[in-house]
Amino acid sequence: MKRKVLNFLAVSLCLSWGISMPAVAQDPAKIWLRQGPNKLMDTPVVMEQMDIARDLAGDDPYFLTTQRLQCNDIDDTYTIVGPPGFNGSFTGAPPAWKEVPAVPTQVFDNVYYVGGMEVGGWLIDTGDGYIMLDSSYDYGVEEILLPNMEKLGLDPAQVKYIMITHGSIGRGGGDHAGGVKYFNETYGTKIVLSGPEWAKSDQTSIDHDDVIVPTDGQTLTLGDTTVTMVNTPRSVGGGGLSYFIPVKIKGKQHLWATYGNTGINSPLANIEVYLASMEKWFTYLDNLEPDIAISSHPFVDGSLDRMALIRECNDRSGNKNKWKGHGGWQNQECQRNPFLIGKEGARRYFEIMDQCAYVRYMREAAGISNTGLACLNGLDADGNCLPLP
Numbered sequence: 476m477k478r479k480v481l482n483f484l485a486v487s488l489c490l491s492w493g494i495s496m497p498a499v500a501q502d503p504a505k506i507w508l509r510q511g512p513n514k515l516m517d518t519p520v521v522m523e524q525m526d527i528a529r530d531l532a533g534d535d536p537y538f539l540t541t542q543r544l545q546c547n548d549i550d551d552t553y554t555i556v557g558p559p560g561f562n563g564s565f566t567g568a569p570p571a572w573k574e575v576p577a578v579p580t581q582v583f584d585n586v587y588y589v590g591g592m593e594v595g596g597w598l599i600d601t602g603d604g605y606i607m608l609d610s611s612y613d614y615g616v617e618e619i620l621l622p623n624m625e626k627l628g629l630d631p632a633q634v635k636y637i638m639i640t641h642g643s644i645g646r647g648g649g650d651h652a653g654g655v656k657y658f659n660e661t662y663g664t665k666i667v668l669s670g671p672e673w674a675k676s677d678q679t680s681i682d683h684d685d686v687i688v689p690t691d692g693q694t695l696t697l698g699d700t701t702v703t704m705v706n707t708p709r710s711v712g713g714g715g716l717s718y719f720i721p722v723k724i725k726g727k728q729h730l731w732a733t734y735g736n737t738g739i740n741s742p743l744a745n746i747e748v749y750l751a752s753m754e755k756w757f758t759y760l761d762n763l764e765p766d767i768a769i770s771s772h773p774f775v776d777g778s779l780d781r782m783a784l785i786r787e788c789n790d791r792s793g794n795k796n797k798w799k800g801h802g803g804w805q806n807q808e809c810q811r812n813p814f815l816i817g818k819e820g821a822r823r824y825f826e827i828m829d830q831c832a833y834v835r836y837m838r839e840a841a842g843i844s845n846t847g848l849a850c851l852n853g854l855d856a857d858g859n860c861l862p863l864p
């Protein structure tokens with residue numbers, strides 16, 4: 476049954492993540508979703524696809540977070556809000572909105588989180604220096620990455636590579652490439668990014684010999700770590716690089732997959748590229764079978780909550796900031812690293828990403844905005860969205 480349009484909410488179409496609401500001071504890991512009275516304009520076809528995404532998420536709180544955000548599933552129960560001070564768009568320059576540090580955390584034996592609450596920042600210890608996965612906004616070096624590394628006793632001079640999921644170098648715009656200039660100039664760190672992102676970068680700001688633009692399936696080895704890279708563009712002419720990274724948990728080898736893009740953006744042609752990238756990604760997933768899946772934006776998959784749980788469990792064992800698993804891991808929830816979701820779980824996470832891209836595709840094809848709260852082409856006499864011209 477088609478939902479009746481009771482009120483037409485004017486929502487800016489430029490928003491990738493949802494509608495702008497005043498942020499409320501509360502547990503920072505919980506601020507991304509909150510209840511709100513929204514009336515969606517979704518058609519039965521869209522709702523049918525949304526239900527498939529909801530079924531994939533099941534009752535897993537982390538999967539549900541991903542499903543709600545990626546699908547913009549802001550029904551009568553949920554709406555989406557951002558971090559403190561969020562003004563409806565992550566692209567607004569400071570001080571309109573500014574990224575804040577997350578609590579730095581050792582997540583796996585050889586992996587540390589040193590990033591922010593909105594954009595990821597990870598360090599993989601390879602035994603022969605660090606690989607940094609994503610590097611925040613430009614101001615994030617001084618305000619997030621370096622202080623967080625210092626808190627965990629990690630030496631910035633050991634960052635040999637920065638791998639970028641998305642975002643271009645320089646020009647002050649990238650949300651994941653802000654640390655490139657500092658680390659490259661200070662420590663000679665080499666940079667890995669996708670071809671389209673490199674094409675959009677300020678190429679005068681870095682020695683081209685320090686830049687690696689990989690082909691699909693190309694690997695990069697540092698120390699004991701070999702990373703596999705796959706190009707997964709998000710839009711027509713857009714970039715995005717996805718990674719498979721071997722990690723250790725309590726000495727055992729696991730495989731972490733992180734996808735190069737998060738936001739799904741108009742118009743339809745862009746979402747078609749996004750869906751094609753997901754399709755390619757699944758061929759790699761089914762071949763390499765990762766058992767860990769983590770978003771490049773930590774609020775999208777409950778990563779902030781999971782890190783809080785790791786810290787809490789470590790504190791209970793009296794083993795602060797060290798994920799070793801020795802001692803006091805008596806509680807059920809502390810028996811297993813919360814990021815270790817198994818091969819089926821990792822595949823299901825990406826199925827949610829894929830299905831949500833399809834929901835957004837169907838929404839837009841039906842003439843509905845990506846939030847589901849506005850018509851792109853006006854209303855008909857019955858109050859339903861007119862299809863796209």
Ligand SMILES: [Zn+2]
Pocket residue numbers: 594641650651737772
């Ligand atoms: Zn991003």
